[in-house]
Amino acid sequence: MSTSTPAPQTPEGRPTSMPPVGRVATKDRPHGGVGDRFRLWWDAQARPTQWLIGVPFLIFIALVPILNIPVLTTVGTNFGGVMAQFGMIALIAIGLNVVVGQAGLLDLGYVGFYAIGAYTVAILTSPDSPWNQTDEWLSKDWAWLAALPIAVAITSLSGLILGSPTLRLRGDYLAIVTLGFGEIVRLLADNLDELTGGGQGLRGVAYPRVGVTEELPNGVFSAGNAAGTLNSGVWWYWLSLVFIVISLLLVGNLERSRVGRAWVAIREDEDAAEIMGVPTFRFKLWAFVIGASIGGVAGALYAGQVQFVIPTNFNVINSVLFLCAVVLGGQGNKLGVILGAFIIVYLPNFFLGRTELFGIPINGNEIASYRYLFFGIALVVLMIFRPQGLIPVRQKLLAYGRELYVAARRAAQAATRSGSDDGARPGAPAVATASGTTGAARPTAGGTRTGESTTDGEETR
Template identity: 60%
Template sequence: MSDKPAAQNSVGATWASLRARWNDLPRPMQWLVGSPVILLLALLPVIDPPYISTTAVDFGATMAQVAMVALIAIGLNVVVGQTGLLDLGYVGFYAVGAYVVALMTSSASPLWSSADHGLFSGPWAWLACVPVAIVITGITGVILGTPTLRVRGDYLAIVTLGFGEIVRLLADNLTGLTNGAAGLNDVLFPELGKSAAHPDGVFSNSNDSGISYGIWWYWLGIVAIIIVLLIVGNLERSRVGRSWIAIREDEDAAEIMGVPTFKYKLWAFVIGAGVGGLSGAIYAGQVQYVDPKAFTVINSMLFLCAVVLGGQGNKFGVIVGAFVVVYLPARVQGIEIGGQSLGDYKYLFFGITLVLLMIFRPEGLFPARARLVTFGRKVYSTARRVPESDAAAQEAH
């Protein structure tokens, strides 16, 4: 009986030592050490390992959806995890980004009277739309955040929930603009890698052989995730990130100490909205069809579930949460019990998982570490060692 706690303490000490060494590495060195892991993850759908690959659905398409939801979770984590603002309508920003790309490139869009849209109808049309979608979604975040960020807690959650539903209902009812429930088809995508085998390019959904279109979208999602992680990581280590943490811990205390809380909350909303718009642009290009049914409250809850499962405030934790939310239902989709696929019970499983998680690990699978507190402890321990060394030197004299 006594050996088991000792072994657990040894494993915990080893893990803590490895984590401390990792945190002590410079940021470029961390990326260099982590690059083989990123490369392995990128090659995962190409390797198609038998015990990990999905059987009922395409594994490459599943991993592309994982990358897209991971990107959404990183943006939502800025709002919920780092700033402590409960946003239940994040799917609204996701919808705005998708509809911007669809309206600017779809052949069914009423914005254009002819098939020639200029810059938005050529092979680079999707890439040209991405910055437009990010900017417009960021402006939407300003429009929503300016009047609503003065409320807190449950009131903010209700307002953002209403925003998500307003966007979906507008997309469903503005038939003259969005084509209503029929949606917008023929959304353009990056026309890269055209050949005799792939006349529409490697990103087209007609590319279902060899390295399928899902794998290419997965790689594009990984590139987008790395770029967003670099931007968000730099913000975390700046005055903006420290202000977000102060607001999350105690907004009143932060305001008393001189932090312009409204300004930095609006920053978080705009940055989160921009990342959501980027995710929506990737979704529109990958599916090549946009309709209101993809932007329901349930999807918004799943995005929040990924953040809570992975660990609020931990960028890499929410990526793991996104993987769990997307991959596990797809993995058990082909397993049937009593004639019913286990994938159909995903909401039941997520509910049970969240209840158990809140009981046994309320901070998520990978809770965020307070780096400033850790640094403070190092300073404190160093300050204690200095007087001890001085006292020893005095005794020696």
Template identity: 65%
Template sequence: MSEATKVPVTSTAPQPRPRGVGDAIRGWWGGLSRPAQWAVGVPAVIVLGLIALFPPPGIDTPGTSFGGVMAQFAMYALIAIGLNVVVGQTGLLDLGYVGFYAVGAYTVGILTSPNSPFHSNSGVFDSKWAWLVCVPLAILATAASGLILGTPTLRLRGDYLAIVTLGFGEIVRLLADNLGGVTNGSLGLAGIAYPHLGESKTHTGGYFSSGNLGDRNSGNLLDRANSGVWWFWIGMLLVVVVLILVGNLERSRVGRAWVAIREDEDAAEIMGVPTFKFKLWAFTIGAAVGGLSGALYAGQVQFINPTGFNVINSMLFLCAVVLGGQGNKLGVIVGAFLIVYLPNRFMSVNVGGQSLGDFKYLFFGLTLVVVMIFRPQGLFPARQKLLTYSRQVYRAVRRPGQATEATGAGA
């Protein structure tokens, strides 16, 4: 074929739609290999830990301790990851997730608080490491509660399941308020155990004690960090461990079943997926992660009472998942950060004699309305792709238009 008779070949590949910042970050991260993700993720976690210790002036929280805010963020991040398994991955609307959070916290409180009738003045639950012993027990207790709740209720769908889970959260709170012989009722449980690490003359209660205010003038990072920073560090360690476990589940047969149930439960059932079993798996795993976050909360504040586990907190947890992006583990962590950080950041801003932080429920409600209108998939939506051999397939078909252009140019 001569040069004059060549016909230019135009690619018929669809042009990519304009992408936002969230889509660009998600696409960049998804294109990295697994070792590259680790090479980026590990330094990022280290930098995040140092930011909690040396907060830049622009992001510091003048009205409260920045370390305490970051500790709360780590706790909410765990909650968001666990709730994302139930809501984002499996598509089960859970409005009472705060109930699992409360079960985990009260498990630690009942076993270690001097106000509890079940507390022993001797033995492992009165030792310096009682909190560490109680953490796996809290996980087991909440996993069992998720199994007990899910077995009769997960045959329900949609609004009916949401009402049942909402009732579960309220039942747990009311039980904690009325079973005074077990939970000390509305007076709560004080003196809850925490890790007694680093006890010395300068840190009589250890690094994790609420009395550790840190020394900003110290060159030693361990002495400079206050209790909030220490709880943030241990919280981020738990977040990384849970992310690895949940990520492996998502890439397994269990994760593929969750996605199938979320997209169309009837079709998944017809194709042979035992939907009830995998929904129960998701409910139990999500409950266990919620119990872990509750144990973290109980050790950090060292005092719990029923008012800390109301339905409003359950709505905030769900807001973090919806705002960040249902089904995206890193997205819901960003949502948890926004839920915790923004009210504390604006707590010191007064308008008409009223702190803006007091209007957080109003602002989050308006934000959800705007997000549902303009970006219902959240700030960082989950990208659906093949879970088995996903990276090889994705790279092979990543730019189909380029192959067509190359073929046309060589014609």
């Protein structure tokens, strides 16, 4: 069996008469940009190293609202509150990314899941609601925590209900149907007065009662804890960070399994995937359910933080904004969408109340009111010049076999260094040496199993 030499071909693979290239077209895209080099470096690290770097970084991220970094901290609004909102939207972005970015299902009604999560918690815990459980068997301290799994369950169920009849549709049709779903949820919330409080909404939603002290009779999560550095916003931010980390791990596990591969296959070519034995409908439904449940958690967080749910928040515009966060950040990339969420939440708040920036006087409030204009421009520009988003997706779909990819990269860099006639690549030699030595230090495979470390498989974030 010989491996044929690369025949001259067009990008689609049809034979042409053009001279063969030793490498696929590199002039069209700059290679070795900052992001790529970072990823190459990161992937070459051993797993313990990745933890060693990642955990302190995470701690830093968690501490951001407290550190009072000069330019970063918002002037007009409570920075903790902003970060808490960012946490929730980031979680939403991760969930929506599963549906839109991974499985490629166009969902314009994701806000519906968010609403269902929030309302479930509210209905179960608000004194305004007829199904309030806090009077009966649920103590107010733990009500939120107890309502959370119920919210997740109900939201997942709604994902199932939405998906089963509609996932046979494709493209435009799925988009409009999900949009309809989002609107139906909002309208139900608006109209079912006895259950949801209608336009008035439900007040007094429970929240975790932790850290009760004299000054804070309701604990650190309550709205009463508004002053000072460790205000309620910060606590809610930390709580959402916990959920973000958990969901990143879980979604990452899914990505590197048959589920993630099925999603990518469905996104690429659904018919071929089905012919190759992928039960496409089932996995599309799973995408919906998983995305929905993450949205439900975000909704529960929202309800607990704001302690007051009304239908007007759960409108189509927000659905669209969530979608923008995903696409802006890099659809398919679960870290990228977090960045997208940050941009969407943070930037307007950055300008609010700010009267000078680096010495230049500005009218922050006015700039903040232009936010949709800026979003619009940013979206259009980004889609034209960088449609894959700020942090493009690099698919890692296999749970094992990293040494294979590392070996491949080494080989590629060796080929690059020795006699490439396509021009010097400034970045490549530096990286080659770095990963070359790391690679050589790691034991190559001996024996039947791959030379993986004793931990159960490589995970790259």
